[in-house]
Amino acid sequence: MSTFDTLGLDAPLIQAIQDLGFTKPSEVQQKAIPILLGEETDLVALAQTGTGKTAAFGFPLIQKIDPTRKHTQGLILSPTRELCLQITNEIKLYAKYIPGLHTVAIYGGASITEQASQIKRGAQIVVATPGRMKDMINRGLINITQIDYCILDEADEMLNMGFYEDIQDILSNTPKEKRTWLFSATMPKEVSVIAKKFMNQPVEITVGSKNSGASTIVHEYYVAGSRDRYQALKRLADAHPEIFSVVFCRTKRDCQKVAENLIEDGYNAAALHGDLSQNQRDLVMSSFRKKQIQMLVATDVAARGIDVDDITHVINYQLPDEIETYTHRSGRTGRAGKEGVSMVIVTRSELRKISHIEKIIQQKFTLKNIPTGMEICEIQLFALANKIKNTEINHDVDEYLPKINEVLDGLTKEELIKKIVSVEFGRFYNYYNKTRDLNASEPSDRGDRAERSEGYSSNADSVRYFINVGSRDGFNWGTLKDFIRDTVGLGKDDVYKVDVKDSFSFFNSDTTAKDIILETFHEFKVDGRFINVEVSTEGPGNFKGKPKGKRDFDRPGFKKSKPSFDKGGYQGKGGFDKKKKFEFDPAKKSKRRQGFG
Ligand code: ADP
Ligand code: MG
Numbered sequence: 001m002s003t004f005d006t007l008g009l010d011a012p013l014i015q016a017i018q019d020l021g022f023t024k025p026s027e028v029q030q031k032a033i034p035i036l037l038g039e040e041t042d043l044v045a046l047a048q049t050g051t052g053k054t055a056a057f058g059f060p061l062i063q064k065i066d067p068t069r070k071h072t073q074g075l076i077l078s079p080t081r082e083l084c085l086q087i088t089n090e091i092k093l094y095a096k097y098i099p100g101l102h103t104v105a106i107y108g109g110a111s112i113t114e115q116a117s118q119i120k121r122g123a124q125i126v127v128a129t130p131g132r133m134k135d136m137i138n139r140g141l142i143n144i145t146q147i148d149y150c151i152l153d154e155a156d157e158m159l160n161m162g163f164y165e166d167i168q169d170i171l172s173n174t175p176k177e178k179r180t181w182l183f184s185a186t187m188p189k190e191v192s193v194i195a196k197k198f199m200n201q202p203v204e205i206t207v208g209s210k211n212s213g214a215s216t217i218v219h220e221y222y223v224a225g226s227r228d229r230y231q232a233l234k235r236l237a238d239a240h241p242e243i244f245s246v247v248f249c250r251t252k253r254d255c256q257k258v259a260e261n262l263i264e265d266g267y268n269a270a271a272l273h274g275d276l277s278q279n280q281r282d283l284v285m286s287s288f289r290k291k292q293i294q295m296l297v298a299t300d301v302a303a304r305g306i307d308v309d310d311i312t313h314v315i316n317y318q319l320p321d322e323i324e325t326y327t328h329r330s331g332r333t334g335r336a337g338k339e340g341v342s343m344v345i346v347t348r349s350e351l352r353k354i355s356h357i358e359k360i361i362q363q364k365f366t367l368k369n370i371p372t373g374m375e376i377c378e379i380q381l382f383a384l385a386n387k388i389k390n391t392e393i394n395h396d397v398d399e400y401l402p403k404i405n406e407v408l409d410g411l412t413k414e415e416l417i418k419k420i421v422s423v424e425f426g427r428f429y430n431y432y433n434k435t436r437d438l439n440a441s442e443p444s445d446r447g448d449r450a451e452r453s454e455g456y457s458s459n460a461d462s463v464r465y466f467i468n469v470g471s472r473d474g475f476n477w478g479t480l481k482d483f484i485r486d487t488v489g490l491g492k493d494d495v496y497k498v499d500v501k502d503s504f505s506f507f508n509s510d511t512t513a514k515d516i517i518l519e520t521f522h523e524f525k526v527d528g529r530f531i532n533v534e535v536s537t538e539g540p541g542n543f544k545g546k547p548k549g550k551r552d553f554d555r556p557g558f559k560k561s562k563p564s565f566d567k568g569g570y571q572g573k574g575g576f577d578k579k580k581k582f583e584f585d586p587a588k589k590s591k592r593r594q595g596f597g
Pocket of ligand 1: 029
């Protein structure tokens, strides 16, 4: 078994490593440190998140730097402010027994003059985000023309975030003879391009297989109806009373919504996404680190900076658009050799994505059942019993004991236990008692939503709409559903409870899709005819008569006139020529979907 002593590290580093409590180098450290200490070479190192890459480049870098000289000798580029600060802190800890070595963090959103003056005081190691770095170079606030080492950390993320040109510009300000060390969790094409273009015969090391996930992570998937996602999420959380998790959503909006719902439903949750100010994000992250937040609901971009070790679960509320992103998500758990679970909530139509991901991560998923209400009750009951057993007695209650005894006089031990447990347990039991099974089995898009909703009011998670086309326009429930779904760009199960009337219809979607649906059908025309969608004021499925309010079809000229697209109605994917029939610009649509998705 390899130890840090055998890697060639000097005493001050070994001392700091002991202080940190690291007993054994991780695999990437074992592989990278001797190479970097031994020879002057470029290096490409691929290893999952949480495998200790910071120390893998940090230790050798610190050892190679001359602390008696003040100029900047090592530059570490990292994708986000969060990571930048984390790396800086780590490096400072590693270098604590090396007097005179200074590390400075350079990132956006903070005073550039302050950062410039720190640099001026002397910083042998600079850790920077590419954007701010470029800024400082352009303003002549930093000199990197004499660096010996440049480290591209989380290179895949930096490229993902569009920093290619910034990196190129920054590197053009560095000496040709410097060494470049590239660290990345995955090796997409863009990273190999960087390696080819800016590096000189790099030694390549890989930990695990390329792009694969950490082996300490178990991958599970749960199949639910798309409108049951939120309920499924709650059950997954409730079935793991000690959960400490990141919940990934695809969009800022979903993220915000899911977090709000969770908070409303009594969970310690918070949202983390790009619409929050830096200050708000810092606050959220600090509460999360302190475990005051059990469920952090995040977008992929916002979560890039998350480096918290004890995350027990990653929950993919929705799968990412880019399958590769899954590796990054799941890598937030199972860090530092700990075990973690990555859960995915999928609809039946997304199932093929699971096998796609399995190929990429080279690990198998396990299909799991969404726990039933009673299973959750049982889990919670035992969690409670254990909690009672393990609770330290607070002796301040001693003086009240006689009076408490009086109150509880006459109860047997058994009754007492039942009552104590019921106080807490009642909440779960009342909620889950008589709830249905959420596991999606056979396709059934027409189930009765109202009956199906659990506690969480049906109005809050599902929206009923009115649309001014109906059977007279050639639609039946199936074709109308396809029409709405394809026009908005929604998933297979996202439109449901379609009820086609003569000249108008109703349908439901999850509340999360409300904005995009209304936005898409805003001033939306087919063959010059306005297709109008509004939120229905009628209860779900209760509509009996004509809807209130003025509709397009009430207007003169619209009444009963047959729109030209009713010839045969909507033909489904095959016979449907979007370009010809629709007056919307596909570019506009994709932009809109970007904003949403
Ligand atoms: P990566 O950059 O690969 O995502 P980090 O460098 O952030 O991983 O390390 C993840 C966590 O593991 C950090 O908390 C770090 O302090 C810890 N760590 C790193 N190396 C070791 C080690 N050899 N033994 C124990 N913990 C370690
Ligand atoms: Mg890292």
